[in-house]
Amino acid sequence: MRKIIVRAVSYIGIATIVALIMALSSGNLKYFINYFIVSAIITFSISICEEILFGLVIKFNPEAVKTKAISVTIGVIGALLGTEFAIILMKYTMHVVVFRSLTGHFILLLLTLVIGLIVSLIMTYYRFVKYKLKEREMEIEHLKRLETESKYAVLQSKVNPHFLFNTLSTMAGMVYEEPAKVEKMILDLSSIYRTVLNLSENEMITIEEELKIARKYLEIEKMRMGERLDYQINVNKEALQCKIPPMVIEMLVENAVIHGISPKKDGGIIKIDIKKNGSIVYISIQDNGVGFVGDLREGFAITNIKNRLKMMTKESKFRIDTNGKGVNIVMEFVCEDESSYRRR
Secondary structure, eight states: OHHHHHHHHHHHHHHHHHHHHHHHHHTOGGGHHHHHHHHHHHHHHHHHHHHHHHHHHHHHOGGGGGSHHHHHHHHHHHHHHHHHHHHHHHHHHSOOOSOSSHHHHHHHHHHHHHHHHHHHHHHHHHHHHHHHHHHHHHHHHHHHHHHHHHHHHHHHHHSOHHHHHHHHHHHHHHTTTOHHHHHHHHHHHHHHHHHHHTOOTTOOEEHHHHHHHHHHHHHHHHHHHGGGEEEEEEEOGGGTTOEEOTTHHHHHHHHIIIIIITTSTTOEEEEEEEEEETTEEEEEEEEOSSOOOTTGGGSHHHHHHHHHHHHHOTTOEEEEEEOSSOEEEEEEEEOOOHHHHHHO
């Protein structure tokens, strides 16, 4: 209802301006009412024609109205068609002849073309702003949904029953023969769970803290798998204090162990390379396992990590390279450290 009222007021305003211009140009203001009635009919006729044209274009090619040139062209065509329709309507229903000469008719069409162009530009700007606002609302809604999914995933990652049960089973088998290793596994396991259980869903941690969790996880898995698992971590000091969503590296490392190295008879190696170039952090997590099988590249963990990185910065990138002989996951994002958060 509000939109209808706003449009009606706009059309009346345009009709008033046109009628005033025509009355002043004729040198006789007493014809203002007559000009206003004619202008109002023409204006409403133009609006109807433009709405029909825009509706047809949106129905058959919605992307076209996003182009300003096409929107303006539609508006001008609608203005000309609307004017002709109004003239015919007034002539045969109201017996009103707007102009008795071709010259007058041409002047009216020229004036309509100019006014139609102005109106079209205004409508195009209005539609463009409306489209951008709608697009922004959809983006905000999408990000909210991603945030909810991310929080759920972080909560899930805090207590991974498979990792816990596998570790406990391994410790049970080693407790008499290798008590020193079991003791170290218990300390590493308790350290991991103490850290992740104290994390907030919205908290960002440093890469240094994240690597401590990943390293302890790999140490536990290495004791469980023996020589079948090896790992290397290379990181330059400049990247250590950059912030990252918690458990991102750990979840990718865990994926590499479970889906890449563990199914491979001879095992393999996981390499973590992290460097900072300017303000960009590059993280590579590579394994020489069996590669991705089926839809693992679009699994919940991978999708969730992509979403969490996107929520951190829109410029973040996530890429998966695989050739059947392993997987290399590369992440790129802008470094934000403690000083960045203090400036916010």
